[in-house]
Amino acid sequence: MWGQQAAAAPQAFPVQGSFARGMGLSNLAFKPTAAPGPAEQLACASWDNCVYTYNVRTDAAGRCSAAQEVGIARLPQPAMDITYGAMNTPYANMAFAACADNGVYMVQNGTAVQKIGAFAAPVSAVRCVSVSGTPMVVASGWDRSLKYFDPRTAAQSGRPAFETQLSERVYCMDAKNSGTGGVLVACTADRNCHVYDLTRPQQPILQPAPSALKMAPRCVDVSIDLSGYTVGSVEGRISVVVFNDTNPNAKKSFAFKCHRGNPKKGDPRVWPVNHIRSTRFGTFASCGADGLFNFWDKSSKQRLKVRSGVQQGSAPISAMAINSASTILAFSEGYDWHKGSAHANAFGPPKLSLYAIPPKDVMPKAPKR
Numbered sequence: 001m002w003g004q005q006a007a008a009a010p011q012a013f014p015v016q017g018s019f020a021r022g023m024g025l026s027n028l029a030f031k032p033t034a035a036p037g038p039a040e041q042l043a044c045a046s047w048d049n050c051v052y053t054y055n056v057r058t059d060a061a062g063r064c065s066a067a068q069e070v071g072i073a074r075l076p077q078p079a080m081d082i083t084y085g086a087m088n089t090p091y092a093n094m095a096f097a098a099c100a101d102n103g104v105y106m107v108q109n110g111t112a113v114q115k116i117g118a119f120a121a122p123v124s125a126v127r128c129v130s131v132s133g134t135p136m137v138v139a140s141g142w143d144r145s146l147k148y149f150d151p152r153t154a155a156q157s158g159r160p161a162f163e164t165q166l167s168e169r170v171y172c173m174d175a176k177n178s179g180t181g182g183v184l185v186a187c188t189a190d191r192n193c194h195v196y197d198l199t200r201p202q203q204p205i206l207q208p209a210p211s212a213l214k215m216a217p218r219c220v221d222v223s224i225d226l227s228g229y230t231v232g233s234v235e236g237r238i239s240v241v242v243f244n245d246t247n248p249n250a251k252k253s254f255a256f257k258c259h260r261g262n263p264k265k266g267d268p269r270v271w272p273v274n275h276i277r278s279t280r281f282g283t284f285a286s287c288g289a290d291g292l293f294n295f296w297d298k299s300s301k302q303r304l305k306v307r308s309g310v311q312q313g314s315a316p317i318s319a320m321a322i323n324s325a326s327t328i329l330a331f332s333e334g335y336d337w338h339k340g341s342a343h344a345n346a347f348g349p350p351k352l353s354l355y356a357i358p359p360k361d362v363m364p365k366a367p368k369r
């Protein structure tokens with residue numbers, strides 16, 4: 001594992017709300033913003049069939065000062081993923097949810113729900129992207145497919161604009177735009193990673209290939225600059241993939257262990273990596289079933305920050321999100337279901353917290369010599 005920087009206990013702001021009566025949060029998403037402001041909007045997908053929306057207030061220093069629940073949207077079955085519409089589109093104020101009932105839903109005003117698409121199996125992930133200048137909602141499913149929906153027509157027809165069949169069930173998916181380009185990465189149950197250029201979304205730009213991880217993928221994150229992607233697995237390991245990594249003497253792609261106990265101290269435990277999120281600085285964060293979050297600098301291969309003040313192996317961090325300015329980390333604690341329903345009550349009611357990110361936690365470091 002990478003070296004660890006000394007860190008003080010994080011000053012996390014606890015959020016109160018109806019979600020605490022539920023079965024835990026599966027995913028979180030901040031509404032994208034062009035610049036830091038005094039208010040942020042946060043959507044929370046929950047295992048209790050709901051999407052909870054919060055207005056988050058911040059002070060001049062970027063610290064969270066208040067969080068108010070402003071909407072609850074009810075779905076037919078558990079919400080598996082959540083995302084917001086892209087900025088400068090008609091859907092910028094709307095959220096989109098992936099649901100275990102095989103549907104994709106649009107959430108307006110935090111409460112109104114409209115189905116815009118359907119799969120033949122539960123929907124694992126959903127993202128909002130631009131495809132050749134057209135706003136699209138792309139979703140992945142356990143029916144081995146990627147489907148692209150145009151919200152203007154899908155709300156009436158329920159049919160995708162187009163779809164792609166993959167090699168196996170899609171466990172995780174991420175997609176981002178930058179300028180006129182865009183990249184989508186879908187990771188399947190056979191450990192393959194499928195990479196698409198969003199200007200030509202029906203044809204992969206790379207042949208599907210197994211990741212460097214030995215076990216099933218659990219989360220994937222496309223780099224902000226579209227230079228590659230990062231995959232986390234159930235085995236407590238992360239793989240960093242850099243496109244065009246052709247210099248054999250200076251390979252930038254690598255894999256490393258994380259969210260594990262210290263075998264040298266008699267702790268051989270290994271926890272799943274539940275989520276990975278990029279920052280605007282090119283660094284990224286990971287959270288795991290060990291109850292910790294970390295910030296990493298892939299360029300210098302250093303760990304910038306690890307959550308302190310909690311014992312490793314406490315309540316899992318089931319989901320997290322980072323706002324556009326990379327000043328706030330939202331994270332949820334509670335059971336993540338990686339051991340099945342038998343352990344559903346092992347960690348008490350779910351919690352949601354907001355951590356004001358100091359710049360030193362996310363700024364890249366000089367490479368080690």
